Amino acid sequence: MKNSGNKFAGLELEVEKPQRLILLHPTTRQPIRDKTGVEAWIELYSSDSGIARRHNFNVARRRINATGRNQRIRFTPEELEAEGIDLLVALTSAWHLVGFDGEPLNVSFNADEARDLYKNTWVREQVDDFVVDRANFTPPSLKN
Numbered sequence: 107m108k109n110s111g112n113k114f115a116g117l118e119l120e121v122e123k124p125q126r127l128i129l130l131h132p133t134t135r136q137p138i139r140d141k142t143g144v145e146a147w148i149e150l151y152s153s154d155s156g157i158a159r160r161h162n163f164n165v166a167r168r169r170i171n172a173t174g175r176n177q178r179i180r181f182t183p184e185e186l187e188a189e190g191i192d193l194l195v196a197l198t199s200a201w202h203l204v205g206f207d208g209e210p211l212n213v214s215f216n217a218d219e220a221r222d223l224y225k226n227t228w229v230r231e232q233v234d235d236f237v238v239d240r241a242n243f244t245p246p247s248l249k250n
Contacts, residue, residue: 119243124199127236131206132228138204146204151197153237161196164190165200194233195220 112118129138129146138146151157169181198220203211213219224230236242 119152119154119240120245121154121243122156123234124149124151125242126150127233127242128205129229132198132249138206138208139208140204141208144202144204147202148198148233149200150194150233150237151199152240152243153193153197154240154243155197158193158237161193165193190234191221191224191230194224194230194237197237198233246249 126147126149129148130136131138140146177231195217198215199222201215201223203213203223205211224233
């Protein structure tokens with residue numbers, strides 16, 4: 107969160123700017139490419155971004171409001187997985203998707219399509235690993 111008035115600005119990462127994840131084939135770990143050689147990618151915000159913080163606060167508020175005082179909060183594994191997918195949907199800003207056959211997938215970018223995409227465990231795992239890795243959001247001046 108860059109803020110020129112912040113005395114700690116020199117310690118901040120570029121979490122408010124989406125970065126590009128190159129999708130890797132789940133078994134070969136090589137970039138998935140279309141027939142012209144263009145890599146499949148997903149642009150993502152960091153899990154440290156304001157988007158993530160607002161999403162997590164909303165989830166916490168919903169959980170608090172769903173339970174009465176002095177009641178134990180209980181969620182199913184399916185609900186927890188859906189919350190995790192919803193966070194990844196919120197952090198996704200664009201994509202270029204390619205099938206294993208090298209054909210581009212003509213899927214419009216929107217929240218519903220992203221939610222469907224992240225039902226693919228191997229895609230979700232790559233996206234989840236990417237958004238929590240702060241090295242992916244390091245300012246270019248610090249990468250050298």
